Amino acid sequence: MTNRREFLQIGLAATALPVAGGLFASGANAAVASPVRSIPLYKVLFDDRFAEGKAFGEVASNLGMACHAMQGGDVTDFWYHDLDLAWRAEPKPIAGFTRHGPLFVLEHLGWDRGLRVVFRAEHRSLGDGVIEHRLSGPAESLSAAAALAPAGSDWVRLMAASVTQCAAGCSQPAERTVVTRGAERLPDDETFYSWVIAPKA
Amino acid sequence: MATLPAGVSAADFNAAITKFKAAVGEKNVFTSDDDVALYRDAYSPMWGTPQELLASAAVAPDTVEQVQAIVRAANEHKIPLYPISTGKNVGYGGSAPNLHGSVVVDLKRMNRILEVDDRRGFALVEPGVAYFDLYRHIQEKKLKVWIDCPDPGWGSLIGNSLDHGVGYTFGAFRDHFGSHCGMEVVLPNGEVMRTGMGALPGAKSWQDYKYGFGPYVDGLFGQGNYGIVTKMGFWLMPEPEAYQSGYVSVPKRRDIISLVDHVNYLEHIGLIGQPNYSSPLGRAQRNEPDLRAIVGKAGGPSDDELDRFGASKGIPSWEVQLQFYGPAKTVAANWEYARERIGASIPGSTFRDGHSYRFPLTAEQQAAVEHKVALGIPAMSIFSIGARSELNPSPTDGHLWFAPIIPKTGEAILESQRAFAKVYQEFGLNVGGIFQTPATWIYRAFVMIVGLPVSRSNKEINAKSMAAFKRVVEVAAENGWAEYRSPPAFADLVADSYSYNDHALRRFSEQLKDAVDPNGIIAAGRGGIWPKHLRGGRKA
Numbered sequence: 001m002t003n004r005r006e007f008l009q010i011g012l013a014a015t016a017l018p019v020a021g022g023l024f025a026s027g028a029n030a031a032v033a034s035p036v037r038s039i040p041l042y043k044v045l046f047d048d049r050f051a052e053g054k055a056f057g058e059v060a061s062n063l064g065m066a067c068h069a070m071q072g073g074d075v076t077d078f079w080y081h082d083l084d085l086a087w088r089a090e091p092k093p094i095a096g097f098t099r100h101g102p103l104f105v106l107e108h109l110g111w112d113r114g115l116r117v118v119f120r121a122e123h124r125s126l127g128d129g130v131i132e133h134r135l136s137g138p139a140e141s142l143s144a145a146a147a148l149a150p151a152g153s154d155w156v157r158l159m160a161a162s163v164t165q166c167a168a169g170c171s172q173p174a175e176r177t178v179v180t181r182g183a184e185r186l187p188d189d190e191t192f193y194s195w196v197i198a199p200k201a
Numbered sequence: 202m203a204t205l206p207a208g209v210s211a212a213d214f215n216a217a218i219t220k221f222k223a224a225v226g227e228k229n230v231f232t233s234d235d236d237v238a239l240y241r242d243a244y245s246p247m248w249g250t251p252q253e254l255l256a257s258a259a260v261a262p263d264t265v266e267q268v269q270a271i272v273r274a275a276n277e278h279k280i281p282l283y284p285i286s287t288g289k290n291v292g293y294g295g296s297a298p299n300l301h302g303s304v305v306v307d308l309k310r311m312n313r314i315l316e317v318d319d320r321r322g323f324a325l326v327e328p329g330v331a332y333f334d335l336y337r338h339i340q341e342k343k344l345k346v347w348i349d350c351p352d353p354g355w356g357s358l359i360g361n362s363l364d365h366g367v368g369y370t371f372g373a374f375r376d377h378f379g380s381h382c383g384m385e386v387v388l389p390n391g392e393v394m395r396t397g398m399g400a401l402p403g404a405k406s407w408q409d410y411k412y413g414f415g416p417y418v419d420g421l422f423g424q425g426n427y428g429i430v431t432k433m434g435f436w437l438m439p440e441p442e443a444y445q446s447g448y449v450s451v452p453k454r455r456d457i458i459s460l461v462d463h464v465n466y467l468e469h470i471g472l473i474g475q476p477n478y479s480s481p482l483g484r485a486q487r488n489e490p491d492l493r494a495i496v497g498k499a500g501g502p503s504d505d506e507l508d509r510f511g512a513s514k515g516i517p518s519w520e521v522q523l524q525f526y527g528p529a530k531t532v533a534a535n536w537e538y539a540r541e542r543i544g545a546s547i548p549g550s551t552f553r554d555g556h557s558y559r560f561p562l563t564a565e566q567q568a569a570v571e572h573k574v575a576l577g578i579p580a581m582s583i584f585s586i587g588a589r590s591e592l593n594p595s596p597t598d599g600h601l602w603f604a605p606i607i608p609k610t611g612e613a614i615l616e617s618q619r620a621f622a623k624v625y626q627e628f629g630l631n632v633g634g635i636f637q638t639p640a641t642w643i644y645r646a647f648v649m650i651v652g653l654p655v656s657r658s659n660k661e662i663n664a665k666s667m668a669a670f671k672r673v674v675e676v677a678a679e680n681g682w683a684e685y686r687s688p689p690a691f692a693d694l695v696a697d698s699y700s701y702n703d704h705a706l707r708r709f710s711e712q713l714k715d716a717v718d719p720n721g722i723i724a725a726g727r728g729g730i731w732p733k734h735l736r737g738g739r740k741a
């Protein structure tokens with residue numbers, strides 16, 4: 001199980017790295033990688049209209065993930081030119097940081113190909129820099145995500161690290177709510193989601 | 202195990218499931234709670250309540266023969282079935298059945314594109330073919346035809362059209378059921394029937410001529426429950442050479458009457474595709490507190506008050522986007538003609554050019570197109586709007602589409618705005634209003650559609666939306682308007698408003714139902730049509 005220290009290491013190391021070709025892109029992430037096998041992601045999707053989305057994409061990219069920035073928050077291009085074709089060949093796991101719409105769409109399209117949302121974190125501004133994170137997913141990933149609490153405005157980077165290291169093949173889904181303080185309000189006070197969609201166990 | 206259909210014993214249910222497995226293979230029959238939950242209606246206003254309409258199981262055939270075997274087993278054990286194609290009917294019920302406990306027949310695996318002919322302009326497809334799939338096929342084969350698709354491209358030609366779904370390009374292509382030609386149907390007794398010219402063995406024109414000979418029965422399968430459709434033909438629009446859009450604005454509130462008449466003329470004579478109406482004055486409310494005060498005053502504003510405000514700020518009451526498709530020369534000439542015609546008739550009307558394209562588009566041009574479906578390009582962008590905004594302060598978990606048909610006139614727009622606004626106001630719903638403009642997908646009628654909010658966490662929102670829905674259906678009926686399509690939860694209510702001569706239409710439909718499907722196994726309750734043994738449970 002990823003412990004709190006390891007979790008923070010992954011996230012903070014990723015935060016400090018340049019966007020592309022960093023330490024983690026070369027496989028050196030084994031140094032801080034979780035002993036639990038993580039889901040091998042095909043792509044990480046993010047909404048680059050927002051600072052939070054950009055930060056998420058940056059961390060995922062630094063961790064060596066192939067990333068896709070959605071155009072205007074719309075999944076069409078990703079679906080038509082990429083994912084539909086990839087999933088026709090093999091239903092591969094994906095992760096992302098988006099608003100509700102793209103997650104709703106990809107979750108339903110995933111069902112048709114035998115995939116499910118295996119990790120979902122709902123991020124909501126409660127005011128005064130407080131953001132509530134409602135998490136559901138493999139118990140292993142959630143215990144690591146508890147480390148979010150002291151993350152303050154770095155929560156999105158830690159979330160990105162957590163999602164890209166989401167534990168594979170765990171049979172025990174769990175739920176947990178964590179609150180962070182000292183962050184900017186989420187854009188438009190909108191709810192955002194970090195998520196992993198993977199083949200049904 | 203999941204809910205059994207009412208009146209079906211566990212023994213019968215299990216026996217049917219065994220037969221379904223024998224027909225389609227074990228892995229294509231779904232009975233676990235997890236799997237069956239995928240067929241819930243994501244936008245159900247009854248989510249998580251005892252009233253929620255749920256499936257008991259699902260079965261996914263791959264061939265017509267497998268569909269026949271399922272229907273025969275269902276008949277033997279009196280198992281209610283609910284066929285879906287891609288099952289993306291969100292806002293109108295999703296994949297959930299009208300009758301609780303039905304077994305969903307999920308046709309997604311039947312996803313073959315059987316023929317696309319770009320000379321005669323048609324496609325013949327199976328139910329699992331999504332708009333994206335057909336579009337990809339056409340692009341890959343470089344065929345010179347367009348599809349006409351709904352805003353979300355993930356749905357299917359067959360499922361969408363069987364719910365009388367609609368699109369955004371030219372004239373009759375937008376009416377997806379209207380532009381179909383020929384069907385193959387597995388009837389409730391398990392027999393396979395082909396309609397129109399398809400009834401002729403070796404027919405060479407199944408997708409060219411709809412009617413064949415004798416009565417035209419295809420209509421029974423749209424919003425009906427007389428069979429499972431396994432193939433359908435659709436007419437496709439030839440790829441035009443060019444596209445041009447133009448905007449016409451008119452200053453006064455009642456100018457909408459003359460504007461609609463002109464636009465109807467342009468459309469019905471074949472010069473334009475879908476016209477899109479909007480209200481610049483309505484949009485101006487956001488930044489104009491004085492206008493909001495006029496609109497919000499008791500009894501509502503008079504037309505004169507609104508006109509005076511509009512004139513003082515130079516904001517037109519109405520705008521319409523006209524879309525021209527065809528050869529570049531005629532497109533330009535048609536836009537010029539529209540400007541002359543409307544300009545000579547409505548004082549103060551103004552005009553501006555919109556986008557213009559030559560086809561095929563480059564990849565960059567295509568990426569930049571705002572409303573892709575108007576150019577026959579499927580998309581999912583509709584799910585990226587509806588986020589929180591000043592006008593939409595509390596985005597919800599979904600909505601119920603209330604979609605009443607009104608006549609295609611300016612008078613009907615003005616009348617229905619006020620009639621519906623009163624109800625929405627009564628219920629404190631921030632939808633509709635006196636600037637609402639109609640959806641124009643349907644070629645010969647307007648739809649004053651609104652989405653009533655649905656919430657997973659706030660049951661009060663759902664209760665309010667459901668009560669408002671009921672009331673607005675009644676108000677519509679009092680005015681001679683009614684819904685063209687409805688979520689299952691309201692199918693009985695809507696069918697009830699079509700009550701001419703003591704429900705003669707429904708009685709006729711149910712007489713047919715009894716004759717064709719005596720065990721009532723196909724989509725009980727769809728379109729408000731129930732089999733004999735379930736009629737007592739009608740919800741209206």
Ligand SMILES: Cc1cc2nc3c(=O)[nH]c(=O)nc-3n(C[C@H](O)[C@H](O)[C@H](O)COP(=O)(O)OP(=O)(O)OC[C@H]3O[C@@H](n4cnc5c(N)ncnc54)[C@H](O)[C@@H]3O)c2cc1C
Binds near residue numbers: 286288368
């Ligand atoms: C944001 C949003 C925008 C939308 N925009 C549009 C729009 O522009 N135009 C529009 O038309 N709709 C629109 N919809 C509604 C809906 O999403 C689409 O109509 C969608 O295409 C329907 O889903 P489907 O194609 O998967 O049909 P399905 O869900 O597969 O089928 C619809 C119904 O038809 C019947 N049926 C399906 N297949 C068969 C069969 N083979 N045999 C017998 N009966 C069958 C079933 O009763 C089924 O429930 C919108 C919805 C949302 C939420």
